[in-house]
Amino acid sequence: MQGNLKARSIRNFMAASAVFLAMGGAAFAQTTAPAAPGPGPQAGMRHHMEHGGGMWFKSIDTDGDGTISKAEADALFNKIDTNHDGKLDMSELAAYHKAMMEQRRAEMRAELDARFKAADKNGDGALTKAEVQAGMPHLAKHFDQLDTNHDGKLTLDEIHAGMQRMHEQRMQRMPRGSQSNPAAPSSSGG
Structure with a gap:
């Protein structure tokens, strides 16, 4: 989706x-x-x-x-x-689009970092399952999947890595032509 x-x-x-x-x-x-x-x-x-x-x-x-x-x-x-x-031209539009996407990713990362810090009630740099459920409930259903070292806590690095993996999986599911060149016209015609 x-x-x-x-x-x-x-x-x-x-x-x-x-x-x-x-x-x-x-x-x-x-x-x-x-x-x-x-x-x-x-x-x-x-x-x-x-x-x-x-x-x-x-x-x-x-x-x-x-x-x-x-x-x-x-x-x-x-x-x-x-x-x-x-x-x-198409290269200028593609470069602008790429820059805007990079800017948005940086903004989203900063927002996630701030939400993580707010959810980390004891300030230990990791979120327990209870802290995730209270402060970042949308991540709670993915807790076990994100907790790659299985220590019962999520670090910011684990969340970022998990989000990157999910992004890569979504990109693999996309039709080939839609991910290769964002400036290229879509083959679907609309």
């Missing part, structure tokens, strides 16, 4: 980038009414914005007013256009 979400996110990013290029950023400068509920492309966009795509929007909406001005769109374009030729 996570692999499908990643592939769908990449396709959505590429589609949004294509729209951005085609519109020259001007379409983002206009304020639009919220999409009406129901089927159709607006409902799909609303669903995407409510379930993770909002981070992309918020990263562009630097003044936080709920709209993207032409100046904000132009600033994003200029950030991605690393060779400053006034055009975005």
